Amino acid sequence: MSGGNVQVRMKRHPQGMVSPGDFDIVEAALPTLAEGEALVRSRYLSLDPYMRPRMDPLRSYVEPLKLGELMPGAGVGEVVESREPALPRGAIVAGPLGWQTHGVVTRANARVLDPAMGPPSAALGVLGMTGVTAHYGLLKLADPKPGETVVVTAASGAVGSVAGQIAKIKGCRVIGIAGGADKCRYVVDELGFDACVDHRAPDFEQQLAQATPDYVDVLFENVGGPVFDAVLQRIADHARIALCGNISQYNTKEPYGVKGMRQLLMHRVAIHAFVIADHRDYWPTALADLSVWVREGRIRFKEDISVGLRSAPDAFIRMLTGRNFGKQLVQVE
Numbered sequence: 001m002s003g004g005n006v007q008v009r010m011k012r013h014p015q016g017m018v019s020p021g022d023f024d025i026v027e028a029a030l031p032t033l034a035e036g037e038a039l040v041r042s043r044y045l046s047l048d049p050y051m052r053p054r055m056d057p058l059r060s061y062v063e064p065l066k067l068g069e070l071m072p073g074a075g076v077g078e079v080v081e082s083r084e085p086a087l088p089r090g091a092i093v094a095g096p097l098g099w100q101t102h103g104v105v106t107r108a109n110a111r112v113l114d115p116a117m118g119p120p121s122a123a124l125g126v127l128g129m130t131g132v133t134a135h136y137g138l139l140k141l142a143d144p145k146p147g148e149t150v151v152v153t154a155a156s157g158a159v160g161s162v163a164g165q166i167a168k169i170k171g172c173r174v175i176g177i178a179g180g181a182d183k184c185r186y187v188v189d190e191l192g193f194d195a196c197v198d199h200r201a202p203d204f205e206q207q208l209a210q211a212t213p214d215y216v217d218v219l220f221e222n223v224g225g226p227v228f229d230a231v232l233q234r235i236a237d238h239a240r241i242a243l244c245g246n247i248s249q250y251n252t253k254e255p256y257g258v259k260g261m262r263q264l265l266m267h268r269v270a271i272h273a274f275v276i277a278d279h280r281d282y283w284p285t286a287l288a289d290l291s292v293w294v295r296e297g298r299i300r301f302k303e304d305i306s307v308g309l310r311s312a313p314d315a316f317i318r319m320l321t322g323r324n325f326g327k328q329l330v331q332v333e
């Protein structure tokens with residue numbers, strides 16, 4: 001094999017919003033494979049909001065990143081060398097490749113993709129972690145009933161777009177919250193939500209009240225902060241919240257103080273916080289549904305693809321500031 005590896009590593013802990021100077025881009029030697037490993041040339045890298053909290057030196061559900069460590073992340077690519085029969089040369093696989101041109105995977109942490117399921121990049125989105133997250137949070141935890149009102153925040157994004165479309169499939173009235181008119185138009189016209197409210201509009205709270213005349217039975221929460229508080233003002237008795245993400249707080253040094261404790265108590269709201277990494281067993285259940293719904297055109301998805309591994313830091317910042325439109329990916333080469 002010729003050529004080396006290029007990696008993006010964390011150079012320093014971000015102070016507030018991530019900046020390009022928080023990363024180092026370095027050339028490294030290709031790894032030598034041990035028995036049971038395969039070397040993968042990365043085609044697509046997934047950029048996900050969870051990577052931002054991992055850059056902070058704080059207690060979490062996984063060890064925080066250390067200075068100089070490779071940025072973590074799922075990727076899709078081609079096996080170019082293998083010492084694992086289940087991952088043969090030429091196979092297209094998804095696994096934890098990290099922000100680099102070449103990564104090593106094993107049978108335990110990679111899956112060989114079936115081309116009949118959809119394009120390989122979808123294995124990082126609707127037919128991968130973000131799709132499974134939407135399915136789990138909505139159906140396993142919040143369990144919406146037909147006719148109930150479901151609100152989804154970050155509704156045009158990778159997780160939110162799928163959560164809302166599943167809620168429509170289940171017969172719910174679905175309201176999205178997204179940033180800007182273009183995203184809201186997409187959420188209603190392309191994804192089929194019943195309405196979408198722009199959280200940047202000056203009359204956001206009034207628009208949300210108009211869109212939720214029967215209050216909110218289920219909130220699929222991706223954002224936190226003032227958007228979360230606005231939905232709590234509209235929460236129904238015995239509502240369920242799938243607490244999936246808190247992206248508005250990932251880059252702030254002064255966390256927002258939630259004001260809606262009264263609403264949570266008065267309306268006897270159940271909050272189900274979850275991290276999909278705890279639920280590997282659930283993937284087959286979710287993918288069985290999602291692959292059918294995608295094939296039937298009942299779930300649509302959009303990708304925002306940035307070109308070149310070296311563009312990853314900028315693309316990551318774009319996503320964290322809401323300038324992505326769809327599942328954020330990097331086309332590595």
Ligand SMILES: NC(=O)c1ccc[n+]([C@@H]2O[C@H](COP(=O)([O-])OP(=O)(O)OC[C@H]3O[C@@H](n4cnc5c(N)ncnc54)[C@H](OP(=O)(O)O)[C@@H]3O)[C@@H](O)[C@H]2O)c1
Binds near residue numbers: 050156159248249327
């Ligand atoms: N619990 C889990 O296991 C799990 C797994 C995957 C993802 N997540 C969480 O799910 C959420 C969505 O992730 P994703 O991958 O689907 O990303 P995404 O929605 O495709 O992209 C992030 C979006 O967040 C919104 N956003 C960013 N800053 C915001 C702010 N200050 N206020 C309001 N909205 C803001 C932006 O949308 P707008 O322009 O519409 O505001 C942005 O496009 C994240 O919070 C993530 O951490 C959790």
